[in-house]
Amino acid sequence: VVIIKLLRNLNSGGGKVGNKITGWAVWFLVLVLSAFIVPYQFLSGIPKVYGAFLYWGLFALAAMISVGIITARWRE
């Protein structure tokens, strides 16, 4: 919930467009890098459904919610 609130703040307000793109790009970069690093570095010893399987599922949901937040502001 905290992350979603932060992302919604990133999406609103009167900041420069360039700053918004940079903010979102950094968030997505961290998100995607974590999808490569976390399962290999920190979850390789957990052969359970709540290991890499759950992490990648949550990663995808975070990406989907982020895209939903960005596109929600588009106008006709």
Next chain:
Amino acid sequence: MNSYYIYLAIGLYFILGTIVAVYARRGMGRGMADFFLANRAVNGVVAALTYSATTYSAFMMVGLAGFTYIGGVGAWGFELIYLSGLVLVAFFGPRFWLAGKKYNYITPAELLGDRYQSRAVQVITAITSIIFLIPYSAVQLIGIGTLVEGMSKGAIPFMAGLIIATVVTVVWAFMGGMRAVAWTDSLQALIMITISTLSVVFIIHRAFGDVGTMFGLLEKNYPGWLTVPGPGFFSFNTFLGLSLPWFFFSLSNPQVSQRLFIPRSLTHMRIMVMGFLCFGFVYTLISILWGFSARLLVPGLANGDLATPALLSMNVIPPVIALLVMIGITAAAISTINSIVLTLSSMISQDVIKQIIPAVEENNLLLTGRIFVFLFTLGAFVFATMRLGLIAVLSVASSAGLLVTVPAIFGAFFWKRGTAAAVVVSILAGGTAALLFQFANIKPLGLGTGVWSGIISAVLFIVVSRFTVPPEAKAEEFMSYIDGALKEKNAI
């Protein structure tokens, strides 16, 4: 399985799709934008379904299930990183859509050619797409031929399956262009998701009772399949080499990026993007569960690609379910092929022929495009009948080869200093590297072809741009328009 039932199922599927295609072509105009982009007026739900059906091919229920069978949970991570590549559409989607509407672009290559003020850029981008996507289409046809032959235990020969798939592809794409393809794709996407979901639910219920029990058995009998690198298939380098090029698929694959031109409005584009994300997540989960089921029910197969056929031939699967799964996989393959041949036909007419003969009239250009729908499908058919190892190499190299256009696309919207010479050099050198590395199986530092083709094209695009002259006036005009229009639409 009795070949009569297979022919009957395929016949019903073809008749249903043709009715949809005939309905879709009503009111179709005569222009290029009308035939190839459905006049940029596709509603969000249809756009989401055609985007999904185009993106997801027979690979999902055969290849991805096979990856899961052999390598475990890494297949889930790879495919979800691929899905998360849609975050790029949140930034590039409105830009493509606005530029397409303002400058009447038909193809992504045309956008690049105009933005960099270079016919060479347009022609080379189009030809690169053709080189990598025809073999990719051929592999889809081979998949259908092999599946039908296997399901009928040889009663329906491989060639008959190929001919059926080729005819279906040509009829629907030739008949109504993007309208027919988008609507038949929608039908096929619904077939794909419904049949695959019901089949997996049926198998899990029949064989294990519930998903929890299935994962419990995996944790007990195959714990390595729930971690990476797990059984060894998904080493980090393999995972990176597979995932990185596919992360950019929404920009690099023209049959997908061309769909950024077709929504009626940005609201409809939003429905397209979110609809695709939901479809993709569910379809990926289904394919992974299918692969895990195969791991538990038919262990011991040497090749992951055999997992789905082996599962379908088990006694636990009633023939009617196996038949439906076959139709679902066929729909996934055909919906991908017809979108590819339609896009490539628009590229050969708009990006190659029109550049060679600028005075060509639009109705002649459109006729040429429609003829190429037939010729490209025929080309894929001929490739498929040869079953050459070359096709597999080119098909595997397609994601790495198409990746080389991505730096130019980033530059078009975000970097005024990008030059036409840099685009040409980066695409030619990156594409050549992709082919060379794939053919010779070269893996510097153990990294896959896609990683290197991406690095080579990006570095060359930046370096060559520094030493050549950009089209400053066009860059200024293009980017100023896009920035202003984005503000109006409240897009980032």
